[in-house]
Amino acid sequence: MSPHNGAAETRFIADRMLGPLTRYLRFMGYDTISANGLSPGDPREDTRLLDLACRENRILLTGDHELARRGGARAVLVTTDDVLVQVQLLIDRGLIKRRLAMSRCSLCNTLLRTATDDEIASAPYAPEKREGFTFFWCDRCGRLYWNGSHRKHLQDRIEPND
Numbered sequence: 001m002s003p004h005n006g007a008a009e010t011r012f013i014a015d016r017m018l019g020p021l022t023r024y025l026r027f028m029g030y031d032t033i034s035a036n037g038l039s040p041g042d043p044r045e046d047t048r049l050l051d052l053a054c055r056e057n058r059i060l061l062t063g064d065h066e067l068a069r070r071g072g073a074r075a076v077l078v079t080t081d082d083v084l085v086q087v088q089l090l091i092d093r094g095l096i097k098r099r100l101a102m103s104r105c106s107l108c109n110t111l112l113r114t115a116t117d118d119e120i121a122s123a124p125y126a127p128e129k130r131e132g133f134t135f136f137w138c139d140r141c142g143r144l145y146w147n148g149s150h151r152k153h154l155q156d157r158i159e160p161n162d
């Protein structure tokens with residue numbers, strides 16, 4: 001597993017239990033898809049996740065020992081519930097760098113673009129004072145993001161209440 005041997009960044013696919021880690025990785029700019037995006041109840045979901053990981057060259061993140069074993073070098077077994085420890089695990093493995101890229105929507109993985117004034121005005125949760133902030137928009141979710149804000153806001157964005 002040598003993710004930094006080229007220009008391409010590590011991409012991930014995460015199991016259903018790793019929603020917070022999925023959102024965190026997206027905030028860090030890493031292309032991360034989730035098993036939650038697959039239709040539920042598929043008895044062969046583990047095999048589908050492995051197929052997707054291979055086909056799209058993604059690292060499989062899972063809390064399932066058997067699935068991690070099947071994934072071999074392509075999988076990372078995640079056994080802690082603490083998302084910060086999970087992130088540190090991936091840093092220690094050399095898979096990601098600690099950063100906040102604010103380049104992807106945490107809910108759907110879509111690349112964000114700069115928000116327009118109208119879009120900022122349309123979001124009731126936007127900060128009242130816009131100075132010092134940079135605003136981004138997810139076209140798919142119609143959701144506003146911003147950076148330059150306080151840590152509290154970051155936490156709100158990582159764990160959105162919806």
Ligand SMILES: [Zn+2]
Nearest residue numbers: 105108138141
């Ligand atoms: Zn989105």
